[in-house]
Amino acid sequence: MLIGAHVSPAGGLVKAVERGSERGCRAIQIFNQSPRMWRPTAFGEEDFARFVQAQGDSEIEAVLIHAVYLLNCASDEREIADKSLTALTQSLRIGDAIGARAVVLHPGSAKAGAVAPAIARAGGVIAEALAESEHCPLHLENTAGAGGTLGRSFEELAQLVDAAGAPARLGLCLDSCHLLASGFEVRRPEALTDVLDRCLSLVGPERLGSLHLNDSLSPLGSNRDRHANVGEGELGREGCATFLSEPRFDGLPCVLETPGEDRKGPTREDIELAVTVREEGRRARRDRTAPGGAAGGL
């Protein structure tokens, strides 16, 4: 598993690699523009080349680009839908330019309207953005289920994939906090196995592409998206250990989007803790299945 963090590219794209390296990241995630403004950041070929060079010289094996939160690909307002298409296309093209593992996208919101047409609208925008970019994959992130947000269930995520024409570039980013908040029990290995079986049978195992590890301040099924530091929320240290040690997550980029000690994001210590907690989870799984272990070898 490539454990890392969401980091800022303030001061230039290449700064994100530096911040990731300082934190011991093997994966990083960045916003490609200011998250509260539609205006795109103007990057040039030089910025991309320096980024690729710096990443190649670092331990960072995977880069995720998080599309900004303003986007609503499901909007029934023409202007918002158009701006969302432009911004998503821009994110994918930057992903193409820097060889990103994927762009991660919150699929959108139906607001107070009906869900089915909202899914159809989002699928249309996603298909168009993919058609207007080259090869960077797009991962739809499961959501906590607040308001009319799409992607709270695996059925909805599967419908979104279908609505976009089920292209091979479309995948899934699973967020541990959002899973718990939207009502999925993922804190024990058997429970997570069941949840993941259901997810992959609906969406397709080949689409599982990236992960967000966040603990959750809000309880199971609360539909509230509030991230906590690893081990300090409703998932707890054991729940995080379960998520991190899931065998089907092996090899995937897994970034923390946690507040950190002083709300400046994950620190080096937070990344080290996640690595340690993953080992705890792997050990617990081994002990349970070993002869004479808690499972009795049966």
Ligand SMILES: [Zn+2]
């Ligand atoms: Zn997330």
Ligand SMILES: [Zn+2]
């Ligand atoms: Zn979240």
